[in-house]
Amino acid sequence: xxxxxxxxxxxxxxxxxxxxxxxxxxxxxxxxxxxxxxxxxxxxxxxxxxxxxxxxxxxxxxxxxxxxxxxxxxxxxxxxxxxxxxxxxxxxxxxxxxxxxxxxxxxxxxxxxxxxxxxxxxxxxxxxxxxxxxxxxxxxxxxxxxxxxx
Numbered sequence: 001x002x003x004x005x006x007x008x009x010x011x012x013x014x015x016x017x018x019x020x021x022x023x024x025x026x027x028x029x030x031x032x033x034x035x036x037x038x039x040x041x042x043x044x045x046x047x048x049x050x051x052x053x054x055x056x057x058x059x060x061x062x063x064x065x066x067x068x069x070x071x072x073x074x075x076x077x078x079x080x081x082x083x084x085x086x087x088x089x090x091x092x093x094x095x096x097x098x099x100x101x102x103x104x105x106x107x108x109x110x111x112x113x114x115x116x117x118x119x120x121x122x123x124x125x126x127x128x129x130x131x132x133x134x135x136x137x138x139x140x141x142x143x144x145x146x147x148x149x150x
Contacts, residue, residue, distance in 0.1 A: 005034060070133055075149040077124055082142050083114035085134040095136075097129045097147070109147060112140060125149055 013025055013036050024037035070076055079085075087095040087110050097109045103123040111118045131148040134140055 010036070070131065070145040070148060071143070073145070073148050075125060075127060075130075076145040077109060077121065077147050077149060079112060079140045079142060079144045079146055080121070081112055081114050081119065083112040083119070083140060085136065085138050085140045085146065086111040086113065086118070087132070087134075087136045097132070099129055099132060101129050103127065103129060103149060110134070121146065123149060 013027075016022070017025060017036060024035060026033070026035040028034075071078070087097075089096075089111070096111075097103060097107075103109060104126050105123055107123045108120045109123050109129070110121050112121055113119070127149040129147055130150045132146075133148070134144075134146050140146065
């Protein structure tokens with residue numbers, strides 16, 4: 001079985017491949033199928049040259065500031081269980097603590113609901129609440145920092 005194609009049509013398709021950046025074209029007409037593909041050669045750049053080109057860009061980018069890990073803060077109050085955090089005893093009630101408030105050891109700072117039981121989470125030390133790291137109704141994991149007391 002011999003297939004013949006118009007050379008000018010093939011050239012036009014090849015030019016279409018090059019001009020559009022496509023890697024292949026496949027046509028099917030009347031039981032005949034034609035597939036044109038081009039090989040895209042990758043240009044390899046020596047590693048030293050690539051590093052030299054990237055260096056000016058890296059120099060312009062500001063160094064991201066390292067965020068302190070709240071879990072490592074000595075005043076972090078961490079979750080003793082998996083559950084859902086609540087900042088007040090009920091939705092219309094004021095929160096147990098607010099940022100800037102002074103707390104004493106043993107004072108309830110929030111609740112965690114686990115298995116339909118509300119567990120009081122108490123301040124582990126005296127000080128000022130500087131960060132509340134959870135939102136009301138948010139799920140929390142074991143050992144996750146909930147708030148910071150300084």
